[in-house]
Amino acid sequence: MDLRQMRYFAAVARERNFTRAAESLHIAQPPLSRQIQLLEEELGVTLIVRKSRPIRLTDAGRLFYEQAMQVLGRVDQMKDATRRVGMNRNRLLSIGFVASTLYGGLPVLVRKLRRHAPELDIQLLELLSIQQIPALKEGRIDVGFGRLKQSDPNIASTVLREERLVAALPEGTPLAASDAPLPLSAIGGQKLIVYPKEPRPSYADQVLSLLQDAEIHPGDVLEVREIQTALGLVAAESGICIIPSSARQMRSDVRYRVIDSPRAVSPVILSHRAGDGSHHLGLIKTLIHDMYAENPAWLAANNLRPPL
Amino acid sequence: MDLRQMRYFAAVARERNFTRAAESLHIAQPPLSRQIQLLEEELGVTLIVRKSRPIRLTDAGRLFYEQAMQVLGRVDQMKDATRRVGMNRNRLLSIGFVASTLYGGLPVLVRKLRRHAPELDIQLLELLSIQQIPALKEGRIDVGFGRLKQSDPNIASTVLREERLVAALPEGTPLAASDAPLPLSAIGGQKLIVYPKEPRPSYADQVLSLLQDAEIHPGDVLEVREIQTALGLVAAESGICIIPSSARQMRSDVRYRVIDSPRAVSPVILSHRAGDGSHHLGLIKTLIHDMYAENPAWLAANNLRPPL
DNA sequence: CCCATACTATACCTTAAAGGTATTGTTGCA
DNA sequence: TGCAACAATACCTTTAAGGTATAGTATGGG
Numbered sequence: 001m002d003l004r005q006m007r008y009f010a011a012v013a014r015e016r017n018f019t020r021a022a023e024s025l026h027i028a029q030p031p032l033s034r035q036i037q038l039l040e041e042e043l044g045v046t047l048i049v050r051k052s053r054p055i056r057l058t059d060a061g062r063l064f065y066e067q068a069m070q071v072l073g074r075v076d077q078m079k080d081a082t083r084r085v086g087m088n089r090n091r092l093l094s095i096g097f098v099a100s101t102l103y104g105g106l107p108v109l110v111r112k113l114r115r116h117a118p119e120l121d122i123q124l125l126e127l128l129s130i131q132q133i134p135a136l137k138e139g140r141i142d143v144g145f146g147r148l149k150q151s152d153p154n155i156a157s158t159v160l161r162e163e164r165l166v167a168a169l170p171e172g173t174p175l176a177a178s179d180a181p182l183p184l185s186a187i188g189g190q191k192l193i194v195y196p197k198e199p200r201p202s203y204a205d206q207v208l209s210l211l212q213d214a215e216i217h218p219g220d221v222l223e224v225r226e227i228q229t230a231l232g233l234v235a236a237e238s239g240i241c242i243i244p245s246s247a248r249q250m251r252s253d254v255r256y257r258v259i260d261s262p263r264a265v266s267p268v269i270l271s272h273r274a275g276d277g278s279h280h281l282g283l284i285k286t287l288i289h290d291m292y293a294e295n296p297a298w299l300a301a302n303n304l305r306p307p308l
Numbered sequence: 309m310d311l312r313q314m315r316y317f318a319a320v321a322r323e324r325n326f327t328r329a330a331e332s333l334h335i336a337q338p339p340l341s342r343q344i345q346l347l348e349e350e351l352g353v354t355l356i357v358r359k360s361r362p363i364r365l366t367d368a369g370r371l372f373y374e375q376a377m378q379v380l381g382r383v384d385q386m387k388d389a390t391r392r393v394g395m396n397r398n399r400l401l402s403i404g405f406v407a408s409t410l411y412g413g414l415p416v417l418v419r420k421l422r423r424h425a426p427e428l429d430i431q432l433l434e435l436l437s438i439q440q441i442p443a444l445k446e447g448r449i450d451v452g453f454g455r456l457k458q459s460d461p462n463i464a465s466t467v468l469r470e471e472r473l474v475a476a477l478p479e480g481t482p483l484a485a486s487d488a489p490l491p492l493s494a495i496g497g498q499k500l501i502v503y504p505k506e507p508r509p510s511y512a513d514q515v516l517s518l519l520q521d522a523e524i525h526p527g528d529v530l531e532v533r534e535i536q537t538a539l540g541l542v543a544a545e546s547g548i549c550i551i552p553s554s555a556r557q558m559r560s561d562v563r564y565r566v567i568d569s570p571r572a573v574s575p576v577i578l579s580h581r582a583g584d585g586s587h588h589l590g591l592i593k594t595l596i597h598d599m600y601a602e603n604p605a606w607l608a609a610n611n612l613r614p615p616l
Numbered sequence: 617c618c619c620a621t622a623c624t625a626t627a628c629c630t631t632a633a634a635g636g637t638a639t640t641g642t643t644g645c646a
Numbered sequence: 647t648g649c650a651a652c653a654a655t656a657c658c659t660t661t662a663a664g665g666t667a668t669a670g671t672a673t674g675g676g
Contacts, residue, residue, distance in 0.1 A: 001311065001383065001387065002310065002311055002312070003309065003310055003311050004310070004634090017652080018652075018653060018654095019651085019652060019653080027634090027635065027636085028635065028636055028637080029652085029653075029654095030635085030636075030637085030653085030654075030655080030656095031634065031635045031636075032635095033653060033654060033655090034634085034635090034654090034655095035634080037654090043387060043390055043391055043394065044391060044394070044395065045390055045391055045393075045394025045395065046394065047390075047394075050642090050643095050652095050653070050654090051642080051643075052643085052644095053642095053643060053644065053645095053651080053652075055652095055653090056447070057447065058394065059393050059394075059399065059400035059429075060390050060391075060393040060394030060400070062400060062402060062431075062447065062448060063389060063390055063393050063400055063402075063429070063431055064386065064390045065448070066402070066431065066433055066448065067382075067385075067386040067389065067390070068386065070382075071379060071382055071383055071386065074375075074378075074379055074382065075309065075379055077375075078372065078375040078376065078379065079309065079351060081371055081375065082351055082353055082355075082368045082371055082372045082375070083351055083352060083353055083368075085353075085367050085368040085371050086351065086352070086353025086354065086355075086366065086367075086368030087352065087353065091367065092367035092368075092370060092371055094370060094371075094374070107540070108543070108561070111540065111543075111544060121367075121371070123370075123371055123374065125374055139364075139365070139370065140370060140373070140374065232415070232419065235416070235419075236419060249559075249560055253416065312663090325623080326623080326624060326625095327622085327623065327624080335663090335664065335665085336664065336665055336666080337623090337624075337625095338624085338625075338626080338627095338664085338665075338666085338667095339663065339664045339665075340664095341624060341625060341626090342625090342626095342663085342664090343663080345625090358624065358625090358671090358672090359671080359672070360672080360673095361622080361623070361672060361673060362623095363623095363624090
């Protein structure tokens, strides 16, 4: 498959007419027909109903069209962004993060960073904690916000804070009746949903070992790929799930109860290359410090709107 | 630009070596070098620092690499999805929605729909309200959830409910001191942020005409493209913003106050093609009805967790 | 410091595939 | 039913991707 074929198909889908589509693409009609045939052949799927005037898209064609438009838009954005970084010689700061920090202080930090260093192009990449280590080494990212402690000598890590864990519970179930802290033991026998499924080790293992250390055995453990799915399943009463406090913002159709155990915490960890003495890294550390100073509540135990 | 060039560049970036990258791509090394040169030429940007062994990526190269990987992943997903729909002859149901419904009942509806009609492939497309009308006519979507009343004879629309509007206020400002309903008049003289900027007419006009009809004049109106930006600016104390109640879930670092006016509501409107008597459309209507029945609070005036 | 080594770039040729022209089917409407 | 509009097929031309041979350039050991 080829961007050209996608563009050709998009033109046909828009015009609902091969001849006019070919004109708009500045090519002759037969090559256009052939490219669409090749595309359909590669996919093994008919995209266009030709025995109808004007032509119609099949269901597969409609889907392909929408997706293709999005991909093409994305490619254009990518071109622009690459040119901007390359031409202006702007420094690029690449930040890796785990999804949960998006619901915490990361957006605020990024906004502050843009204000304090407008010359910087900021790239945000969602990466799981352990993916951040190789990404840092390979220079794909410059800083990482993760949740897993590690001890690679080439990577410097700082615990920004320990965040309370909360249990996500389906509305209307007995456990969700109270707002009081939930004893860890209450999780025993419950159906537990953990994430992410892979790559291991991950936050899932952190949760599971927390329970294991307390000798609490959940009734059944279901692994899912991401927190969104996990909370969706909780809402669908498929089980309960343990998430960092900040991720509570993701859904309000489930109930949350802080877990009543001093060990039920998850760190937020800033990582960067050990040798990295860049100005921007220092700026980030300063800004994070400021954020905590501005909002000391974020450091409080029962943090309602927690931080990075 | 071409997916092939993106794949080639990705291989070089991964291997950090043209020769080995060429091997992994099963082509000779010189053509690979040339394709990368062509890519750099088209972008007008150097992506690779060659006077270094192993080679390094420039900042632009790093950015391009990450984006390219995401695009390539996206293309693969698209192929799979298209094949699945085309092969299994699954019916595709394409749903257009405005962003705010994502923070309301839409996810619940989609989940119910998947459960009740597992044979269905569901495509979700974010479209502004007025974009949904042509999208319905052209068959790009089958149903739309929007916020703008319209009167196209070919499109049937149903108001699902009227949702209360709330003002988003920066924390710590005088207006944010209370949780009580906010009189519409309090918005007079305030800096107001509205969205989306285009295409018009949009929800922005709904908000502006609400104020105009009440003869209230905001101090200054700033138009932004999307709600996320608008709320970000509110958090940065750039002004206040009027949003549908359900969108409160998007951020918790701003304060919300229900607007104290019976006219300060925004409808949630279900639209579909006038002739459409498909089974799945009926199912959607039934499911929505069920949702409201299950959760009558959604219909209450001061809806905290509102619906579609 | 220079040469050996391990690369990447250049030059030039071969081949595959995209695009064009002419023409033959189809569809749908008058 | 026949004509107008349009897509598919057949076949040729041109463009550009890929291959081979070789020259140029960056690190590392002697």
